[in-house]
Structure formats: C-alpha cells, structure tokens
Amino acid sequence: MGIALLVGMMLARQKKYTAHGICQSLVVVLNLIPILFFMVPVFHRGVQPRLFQNLENPFYLISGLHAFVGTVAELFAIYIVTTGWKILPSALRFDNYKKFMRIGLGLWWLTILLGVGTYYVWYLKPASKPATPSQQTTNSNTSVSAEGKTKEVVVELTGGNQFTPVELKIEVGTMVVWKNVSGHHNIIADDGSFESPPDLEAGSEYKHTFDKAGTYKYFCAFHGGPNGERMSGTIIVTPKQ
Numbered sequence: 001m002g003i004a005l006l007v008g009m010m011l012a013r014q015k016k017y018t019a020h021g022i023c024q025s026l027v028v029v030l031n032l033i034p035i036l037f038f039m040v041p042v043f044h045r046g047v048q049p050r051l052f053q054n055l056e057n058p059f060y061l062i063s064g065l066h067a068f069v070g071t072v073a074e075l076f077a078i079y080i081v082t083t084g085w086k087i088l089p090s091a092l093r094f095d096n097y098k099k100f101m102r103i104g105l106g107l108w109w110l111t112i113l114l115g116v117g118t119y120y121v122w123y124l125k126p127a128s129k130p131a132t133p134s135q136q137t138t139n140s141n142t143s144v145s146a147e148g149k150t151k152e153v154v155v156e157l158t159g160g161n162q163f164t165p166v167e168l169k170i171e172v173g174t175m176v177v178w179k180n181v182s183g184h185h186n187i188i189a190d191d192g193s194f195e196s197p198p199d200l201e202a203g204s205e206y207k208h209t210f211d212k213a214g215t216y217k218y219f220c221a222f223h224g225g226p227n228g229e230r231m232s233g234t235i236i237v238t239p240k241q
C-alpha cells in the first residue's frame with residue numbers, strides 16, 4: 001500500500017492526474033477490505049475491551065494508536081477521493097489540493113509506521129520473561145506439585161488455534177496451566193474472572209487456580225471470542241469429593 005501511494009505521488013509530480021487519481025483511489029478502497037474484515041474484528045475482540053486500563057502496555061498503546069490514526073487517515077483519504085472524483089457537491093469539496101494531499105500522505109505514513117509497530121509488538125517482540133518449560137510426565141498431563149496439595153492440569157495452546165483439551169473437568173482447588181506450544185495467544189475468561197497477559201508467546205505459560213465450583217468459559221482474543229466462538233474452551237470445576 002505504501003509503495004503504491006509513492007507510485008501515485010510520482011504520477012502527480014509528473015502531472016498525470018487521472019492515473020494518480022486511479023492509483024490512490026484503488027489503494028483507499030482496497031484498504032477497506034483488510035480494515036473491515038480483519039482489523040476491526042480483532043480490535044473489537046482483543047484490544048478495545050481492555051484498552052484504557054492497559055495504556056501503559058505497548059501491546060494496547062501502539063495498536064490503539066494505530067486504530068485511531070488509521071481511522072482518521074482512511075476517512076480523510078475517502079474525503080480526498082470523493083472530492084477528487086467530484087462525487088461530493090462542490091460546496092463540500094476542498095480546493096487546496098497540495099495541502100490536503102500532504103496531510104493525507106502524512107497520516108497514511110504515520111498509520112503505516114504504527115501498523116509496523118503493532119506487528120512487531122504483537123508477533124515479533126521477544127518474550128519479556130524467559131520461557132520456563134516445566135518438566136512434565138510423559139504419560140499423563142496431570143501432576144501433583146511438590147507440596148502434594150495443588151493438582152495441576154495442562155491445557156495446550158497450539159498453532160492450529162485450538163485449546164487442547166477444549167473442555168476440561170477438574171476439582172475445586174486445581175491449578176490449570178495453559179502452555180503456549182506455538183503461535184501468539186491469550187486466555188480471557190468470558191466472565192472476566194481470570195485473564196492472561198495480552199500476548200502469551202510460544203514457550204510461555206499462564207496459570208490459574210480454580211477455587212470455586214462452576215463452569216468457566218474462556219477464549220483467545222486473537223482467534224476466538226466469548227460464548228464458544230472459534231478458539232475457546234471450557235473449564236468445569238466440580239466440588240471436592
């Protein structure tokens with residue numbers, strides 16, 4: 001998109017205004033597809049519900065800024081396109097093309113930079129804590145800790161965007177250890193009673209002990225949603241026998 005915008009800018013410099021208009025308009029319109037079908041749903045599920053409580057966390061701050069500046073940039077660009085093709089009534093159009101184009105291009109480049117930043121923070125940034133792979137018995141995924149009190153049960157998060165097992169039955173007092181085997185995931189309870197860090201990198205884990213009987217639904221905000229949408233799971237906690 002950024003390269004196409006630069007090509008479009010060259011066309012304007014060479015005074016090929018129709019080609020310039022077609023090039024930049026295509027970028028603006030095609031850009032709506034990933035925005036509406038990918039970015040808006042992921043933002044709505046994974047960022048917006050916890051954005052303002054977590055502004056000090058780069059995961060939320062950078063993706064939140066990208067969403068804000070990107071929305072302004074796309075709307076501004078749509079305004080430029082509708083003016084350029086004379087779709088808007090003349091009273092609403094601008095005359096100062098150079099100024100508007102410069103502001104528009106500046107906003108788009110800022111959005112692109114924030115987008116690269118979001119990609120880095122979400123998918124490339126090395127884990128802040130070194131992963132601590134814990135020893136596990138080979139034939140069972142249930143183990144008893146050193147104190148002999150807390151039972152631990154493992155749920156694996158895999159690259160296929162699945163929790164394994166999807167449904168887990170445990171007794172009150174059991175600790176569930178979610179181990180991220182591959183990919184980027186997180187664990188968020190539908191009812192908000194537990195929540196992992198926003199981005200659990202491969203090799204890291206998140207633990208939660210269930211002290212109350214009940215049925216707990218949870219999901220990964222990257223790949224699922226509440227109420228059992230796609231990447232999600234259930235923990236059924238039964239009273240002590």
Ligand SMILES: [Cu+2]
Nearest residue numbers: 185220222223
């Ligand atoms: Cu996931």
